[in-house]
Amino acid sequence: MPPSNPLSPERPEDSRFLGVCEELCFVAAWLPRGRHGYASLRAKEFNRQVGAHRLAVKLLIGPLKGEDMALHRCGNSRCHNPYHLYVGGDAENLRDRVLHRDARGHLEPLAATDDSRTSRVLTPRPLVLRKEVSRVTANFTGFTPNKCFHADWLHPTYDGYRQLCRTSWSGEVVGAHRKIHTLFIGPLDKYDIVGHSCSDTTCLNPYHLFISGQHTSHRDFNARHDKRCKLTDEGLDMIADMALRTAELVSKLGLHPQTILTYRRALLDATGHARGVQK
Ligand SMILES: [Zn+2]
Ligand SMILES: [Zn+2]
Structure with missing residues (x-):
């Protein structure tokens, strides 16, 4: 123990x-x-x-x-x-x-x-473990109970989690931590809320993840995320293009100005990952 x-x-x-x-x-x-x-x-x-x-x-x-x-x-x-x-x-x-x-x-x-x-x-023991050289120099560094695990190559979600590719969805839909939970701890219902015992929402250490509850209103949850689903890659690219004015995006994408500002702030925070800030 x-x-x-x-x-x-x-x-x-x-x-x-x-x-x-x-x-x-x-x-x-x-x-x-x-x-x-x-x-x-x-x-x-x-x-x-x-x-x-x-x-x-x-x-x-x-x-x-x-x-x-x-x-x-x-x-x-x-x-x-x-x-x-x-x-x-x-x-x-x-x-x-x-x-x-x-x-x-x-x-x-x-x-x-x-x-x-x-x-x-x-946990079967493999008969042979191949020693082939990996194309990437990085190796898995392991999980320990008292240290957070960060994957710096992942992209931030607008609400402070990590995700595999740049999307407009929130961490409760595409969060990398949710995939880690499903891979290493157990299955997740889409309404399950995955919490971090370390309070670091960017952490992917399965020792620190747990189901903290469920979204009680499934209708609210679906409405919230269905709205976000309407934003296409093209729409995201437009938001990332800082030359376009907010008012222009509001009329073209049908989003609230505050939503656009929230996305842009997340892009600016994501140094190195967001195309919009590499100019
Ligand atoms: Zn294996
Ligand atoms: Zn952690």
């Missing part, structure tokens, strides 16, 4: 992060899986399902560019332990397949190492 820590208060077994370690796979039993074992999450900002292992790389190791692939050192498609993931391409993928082809046939049955974990997280 880990020592008690104010940032990772004791929670019931089924809502607690159980940790990841370098040696063992992390297979979340609550995630839906395709035929080949890959889990995926619905990502509203991409309007599709995204592979759990790809999300784990993008959230915890670094951005994927162009033809970059998120590859498994362990050869276990069901795993999204960030220690077992690296960035490569077709050549590395092919070498991985050759290495794991035999091992895959002999991979231990996906059995948990202790009974308390059987229902939620399976």
Whole structure:
């Protein structure tokens, strides 16, 4: 039992992060899986399902560019332990397949190492961990209960959370912390509110995340976010173009002037990430 820590208060077994370690796979039993074992999450900002292992790389190791692939050192498609993931391409993928082809046939049955974990997280030990060099120099730096985890390459939401790509949605819809919760702690209902025990809304450490409650009025929640959904990429680009006057945007986009100012303030805060401030 880990020592008690104010940032990772004791929670019931089924809502607690159980940790990841370098040696063992992390297979979340609550995630839906395709035929080949890959889990995926619905990502509203991409309007599709995204592979759990790809999300784990993008959230915890670094951005994927162009033809970059998120590859498994362990050869276990069901795993999204960030220690077992690296960035490569077709050549590395092919070498991985050759290495794991035999091992895959002999991979231990996906059995948990202790009974308390059987229902939620399976942690099989991979037969072989590939040592291929990653295309990105960054490595996963690990989660510890008393230290926040920040991914500086992610974009800010207008309300102070982090997100994978620049959108006009709030953290309660596209927040990176919500994806981390779903990947490493347990499933989320869209009305669930995810809190930070560290009070740092940019933190992605699953030891610090917990479901703090639910939005009681589903109708208000939907109305609030449906309105934001109407803003297209083109609209966002117009807001980011500081040469356009607020009044012009109000008439063209049908937004309240205050909403436009809020977006622009968020863009200015996002130094280095927002196109609008790089001019
Ligand atoms: Zn693994
Ligand atoms: Zn934290």
